[in-house]
Amino acid sequence: MSRPRFKLEIQHWPYRQKIAISRGVLSTQTVLHATATWEDHRAQGEGEQHESDETLSMAAAERGQALLSQFEETPDRETLRRQLPADGLRNALDAMLWDLECKRSGLRAWELAGLPEIDATTRFPTLLTVTLDSPDEMAQQARRWGNAPVLKVKLGDRTPGGLDRDIERLHAVAAASPGSRLTVDPNEGWSPEGLQRFAAAVWSLPLALIEQPLPAGHEDLLPGLGLRIPIAADESCTTLDSLSRLVGRVQYVNLKLDKCGGLTEGLLMCREARRLGFQLMVGCNCGTSLAMAPAFLIAAFCDFVDLDGPLHMRNDRSPPISYAEGHLHAPDVALWG
Known part of the structure; x- marks a missing residue:
């Protein structure tokens, strides 16, 4: 053999x-x-x-x-x-x-994987990312995405006065894309006090969640902040064992296959996260369509899908995953799976 x-x-x-x-x-x-x-x-x-x-x-x-x-x-x-x-x-x-x-x-x-059927017509809405820049440039990025269902706005300016500029950035993006729901991701960039101030300043905007606002390991501070905007754990949510520590502290967990070690662990995490009462996101670290393909299976469990990575790459693998109108389509069998 x-x-x-x-x-x-x-x-x-x-x-x-x-x-x-x-x-x-x-x-x-x-x-x-x-x-x-x-x-x-x-x-x-x-x-x-x-x-x-x-x-x-x-x-x-x-x-x-x-x-x-x-x-x-x-x-x-x-x-x-x-x-x-x-x-x-x-x-x-x-x-x-x-x-x-x-x-x-x-x-x-x-x-x-024992999941419901996925065929060539299966598609999911995906967040489209606006990367950290000046408020005017971020507004331009939002306009270039067109009528996106959901935008993910990168924030977390760590320079002096950065939180005020983050607030200005989100208002600029919201004005540029009035039909879009918003999520923000400061990548652990805020303090508890900064998070409270930010949440109060953007309460009128269509903000669906804030992803990993505090450094990983500080989730125990979140329940005491009185936030009315849901919080998602990203850097704090790594493997199956990390989920129990997040109960009562965040509302969403963001599953990334590069963090948890692949689809095998990711499927276990999906089922356990649902059992524990979390809502789910699936995310990526950019990447080609090949990196998105296994994560597409996780998307079937999720409330938010953040798999726009190939749209930020200069080139992609063949055959690439198709994106249209803020949705990503199932990968071709010739690519993976």
């Missing part, structure tokens, strides 16, 4: 334009691309280490290749879940194994 051949490589995918968030400015995404070839089948997956850190990516690629070389046959997803930490490497390998099982079995990923 033939053995599978695995390959893990680092790839660089430039953004259409630089992306600013509260922690810095990004111009290129560094991803891990995992492939498996077995008989006539070729499978693939993609993951990103923390904010495209090149050193972390190189170390992860070496670690992953060494692990794969130990397997005489295809490792199962649960083995990877036990042996690797939850990160972009495990996400890439997990996605590759899902894709390989689909191709060898002739089943789609939604069938293997």
Whole structure:
């Protein structure tokens, strides 16, 4: 019987334009691309280490290749879940194994996962991101998205006077796109006092939620702030074990496959999060259509979907996921799953 051949490589995918968030400015995404070839089948997956850190990516690629070389046959997803930490490497390998099982079995990923049918007509509304910039430029970004159902506005200006400018930014975006619901993501950039002041200043706007306003680990402060706007945990929501610590502190949890280590863990988290009473988001760290494809299955559980990553990339994989009118469509079987 033939053995599978695995390959893990680092790839660089430039953004259409630089992306600013509260922690810095990004111009290129560094991803891990995992492939498996077995008989006539070729499978693939993609993951990103923390904010495209090149050193972390190189170390992860070496670690992953060494692990794969130990397997005489295809490792199962649960083995990877036990042996690797939850990160972009495990996400890439997990996605590759899902894709390989689909191709060898002739089943789609939604069938293997026991989910309702996903076909070529399935689509979900996705948040469209307005990146951190001046109020005028962010208003221009909002206009370029057209009549978007939901905009995600990056905030978290950490310079002196930054909170006042964040408030000005959100008002500018709301005025530029009056038909859109809004979410904001300061990426851990505010203090409890700043969060309270921001929430009071934007109460009249159609703001659906605030994502990770405080640094991870400070969620215990949220219930005492008297906020009327729902809060979502992002950096604080990592793996299955993190969910219980967030009960009573946030209303939403944002599941990202690069954080939790892949679709296998993500599906477990979806079911547990629902059991615990959370509402759900699925997000991404930008990425090509290959990174969005496994997350599309998670979207079936979610109240908010934040999978616009490929729209920010200069190039994409083939065949790409289709986006239209603020919605993303199901991935083609030739891409994944």
